[in-house]
Amino acid sequence: xxxEFIAAVRGLLIPLAPERExxxxxxxxxxxxxxxxxxxxxxxxxxxxxxxxxxxxxxSNQLKALIRTMIFSAQSPHQTLMFRAEAVAEDQLWAAIARxxxxxxxxMHAALVGRFLLDxxxxxxxxxxxxxxxxxxxLDRMSASEISRLVGARDDRLAQxxxxxxxxxxxxxxxxxISTAQxxxxxxxxxxxxxxxxxxxxxxxxxxxxxxxxxxxGCSGTIEDWLTDIFVKDLHDxxxxxxxxxxxxxxxxxxxxxxxxxxxxxxxxxDWLAQNYRDAGIPVxxxxxxxxxxxxxxxxxxxxxxxxxxxxxxxALAALLASLEPLGGLARxxxxxxxRALLRRHMRLREQADGPLPNAIPALNExxxxxxxxxxxxxxxxxxxxxxxxxxxxxxxxQHPRHDGWVPRGLGDSVFxxxxxxxxxxxxxxxxxxxxxxxxxxxxxxxxxxxxxxVEDHLATLKxxxxxxxxxxxxxxxxxxxxxxxxxxxxxxxxxxxxxxxVETENGVVTVVLEYLTFEAVSNAFPADQTLxxxxxxxxxxxxxxxxxxxxxRQRVTELMA
Numbered sequence: 001x002x003x004e005f006i007a008a009v010r011g012l013l014i015p016l017a018p019e020r021e022x023x024x025x026x027x028x029x030x031x032x033x034x035x036x037x038x039x040x041x042x043x044x045x046x047x048x049x050x051x052x053x054x055x056x057x058x059x060s061n062q063l064k065a066l067i068r069t070m071i072f073s074a075q076s077p078h079q080t081l082m083f084r085a086e087a088v089a090e091d092q093l094w095a096a097i098a099r100x101x102x103x104x105x106x107x108m109h110a111a112l113v114g115r116f117l118l119d120x121x122x123x124x125x126x127x128x129x130x131x132x133x134x135x136x137x138x139l140d141r142m143s144a145s146e147i148s149r150l151v152g153a154r155d156d157r158l159a160q161x162x163x164x165x166x167x168x169x170x171x172x173x174x175x176x177x178i179s180t181a182q183x184x185x186x187x188x189x190x191x192x193x194x195x196x197x198x199x200x201x202x203x204x205x206x207x208x209x210x211x212x213x214x215x216x217x218g219c220s221g222t223i224e225d226w227l228t229d230i231f232v233k234d235l236h237d238x239x240x241x242x243x244x245x246x247x248x249x250x251x252x253x254x255x256x257x258x259x260x261x262x263x264x265x266x267x268x269x270x271d272w273l274a275q276n277y278r279d280a281g282i283p284v285x286x287x288x289x290x291x292x293x294x295x296x297x298x299x300x301x302x303x304x305x306x307x308x309x310x311x312x313x314x315x316a317l318a319a320l321l322a323s324l325e326p327l328g329g330l331a332r333x334x335x336x337x338x339x340r341a342l343l344r345r346h347m348r349l350r351e352q353a354d355g356p357l358p359n360a361i362p363a364l365n366e367x368x369x370x371x372x373x374x375x376x377x378x379x380x381x382x383x384x385x386x387x388x389x390x391x392x393x394x395x396x397x398x399q400h401p402r403h404d405g406w407v408p409r410g411l412g413d414s415v416f417x418x419x420x421x422x423x424x425x426x427x428x429x430x431x432x433x434x435x436x437x438x439x440x441x442x443x444x445x446x447x448x449x450x451x452x453x454x455v456e457d458h459l460a461t462l463k464x465x466x467x468x469x470x471x472x473x474x475x476x477x478x479x480x481x482x483x484x485x486x487x488x489x490x491x492x493x494x495x496x497x498x499x500x501x502x503v504e505t506e507n508g509v510v511t512v513v514l515e516y517l518t519f520e521a522v523s524n525a526f527p528a529d530q531t532l533x534x535x536x537x538x539x540x541x542x543x544x545x546x547x548x549x550x551x552x553x554r555q556r557v558t559e560l561m562a
Contacts, residue, residue: 001025008046013128014070015101020081024070027081031066054120064106072102082131097134097172104171116164126151126158130168137174140329141252144169144176145259160297162262176253176263183269186251187276190340194348195550197341199416200386202548206345207231209416210338214323217331221323229316231346236310238288239317241277242299244343245270245289246321250336254329257321257336258298265289280351349547358551361541361558366528368561369536375560377523380447380491383553385415387560388519389427390540392445392489395522397535400430400441407431412543415445423465425512426458426486433476439483450490450516452497462486462512463503470505479508487515489522 009028016024029042037045049066053059059067072080072095079088080098088094105127112123129151136142136150144166152159169175198206211224230239245265246257255262263269270289277284285291296303299318307314324332352358364372373391381387393411400406409431410417410424419426426442444458466473466484473482488497493516503510526532544554 001029002043004043005029008043011050012046012067012070013124014067015082015098015128015130017081017084017131019084020078023078024081027070027076027078028066031069035062059106067105068102071105072098074099083135093138094134097138097174100171100173101130101134108168108171111167112164116161116167118164122157126164127168130172133165133168134172134174137169137172137176141176141254142329143249143253143255143259143262145256145262146254149256160259162259166262176255178249178252178263178269180267180269180272182252183245183248183273186248186340187273187344189251190337190344193337194341194344195384195552197338198345199384199414200543200546200549200553201414201416202546203231203345203349204228205414205417206342206548210342213338214335217335218327219323219331219335221319223320223323226316226320227342230313230320231342234310234313234316236313237277237282237284238292239310239313240282240343240346241270241274241284241288242292243317243320244340245273246299247336247340247343248273250324250332251340254332256325257332258300258318258325260293260296260299260303265293277347280347281354282347282350345548348550352547357545357547359554359558360545361554363537364533364541364561366530366533369532369540370523370526370528372540372557372561373519373523373526377491377519381556381560383556385445385447386544386549386553387540387557388447388489389415389445390543391519391522392443393428393539393543394535395489395525396428396430396441396443397539398526398531400432405432405434407433412539414548420461420465423469425462425465425484435477437483438473438477438481440485442484442486444486444488446488446490448490449492449494450488450497451494455488455497455514458486458488459498459501459512463501466503466510466512467505470507470510473510474507479505479510482510483513484510485513485515487517489517489519491519 006025009025012028014024028046029039032042032045033039049060049063053063069076071082078085079095082098082101083094109123109127112118112126113120118126133147133151136147137144143162145162147169148158148160148162148165151165152161158164166175198209201209207227208224211227214223230243245263249255249263250257266287266289271286274284274286274288293299293303296306299321301318304311304314304318324335327335372387375381376387376391396408396411400408402408407430408428410419410422410426410428413422413424413427415427424442425440426444429440429442432439446454470479473479497514497516499514501512501514503512543549544557
């Protein structure tokens, strides 16, 4: 085949899997021979037909038939050259997409030129990428907005033209959309995830944990500050609704969340979400999304500049959404998952603010405490470790009373509270800083069976904590005089675990003794008398009755008592 013919076929700009070009050349040549075009005239015929289409604004019937056949033909042994042969053979979805492309190719081209005012040949070049766009939409779940960013990397005229890409995806039958059922599904999952992801953290702690998770997934910027502005310092409820809907989109699609309008924030899906806000006592109007995002394409600096009120929260929201855009789809999805859990916590706290605490646990008597602790001792409580940690708190208070000189650190902390910032050696610890017998006893609760890997992970943090505290410790007594114990409480131990570890610091060496108790042993150590009820109600019941603890956790503890 001549180079002129190859150039002319390439000039057709047919959507094509690159490795199938030779088949395309053969098919075009065969088609033209069937039309009675001499082989020597093939290149000129193609060039003439394309020129006439450009000038007249509509293709001839012969050119239309050629292009449609080259994209898809049920009679062709290849069916379509738009995708790899193996992909088409494995899944007829790709043949169906090619069929739709062939059927709507000229309709899509006319819309790109007439409605979106693209140049004739630019529109053809864009349609030539339809196969690539189809793979991104179908396999990678990319939205039209995200695909427009990729196409825009090649040609900045399309960097934000998600509507152009959406028109093409619609022609292929692949335009992304969010249904009310999907919003309901994500909302329900987030309600389940809230206690799993945030435990019993207060709201400031929930913000800090969410921000830390986002940073670990690659987000950059002052995320904790942004979230504090959005939820606390400059709270504007409609911005929460906007963020919530944008994050729900990320549960289903790889989408740049600053792009505001691809997923139609004016239909039943957003209305359903807004109604849930109102049901929680959060006053958002029926058109809260649209009222705060009129005539914009993106939640960016231009949007912020147009906000007359709550500019601080608007700036924080725009910065937060923008910080997700450089990330990959899975990272965005997980960060969105955590942000939606934070939003659900906020909604739940607002809903509970004016009413009684759901599933509140009344003051417990000795028999009830014994029943609950016995149930915890038997197996994991399914309370994300909250019941286990509060039980260990009670044990620590029993073993190390204040009147004997013990000072607690971390008592009542959330199960998700990190040890390092508080410089505590376990979930809770008790220190007796006497020169004669200085001691630290720390407890680390772990629902389920304990492994050596878990212990080693804890020891890595423990060593850094002791190094940071060494100056304070030597102010009381030399390091070698300190008795430091860390007691792991679990439902059993799997494999061999260390019995001690030595921590080298600038001020000497601390030997930490490691001990292992079961929840059964802890449960059996409590006296079944009024002392138990007093300790449990102060350190177990009252902590569980915090509004930050999910009602489901209290319900579970009530079931354990039964």
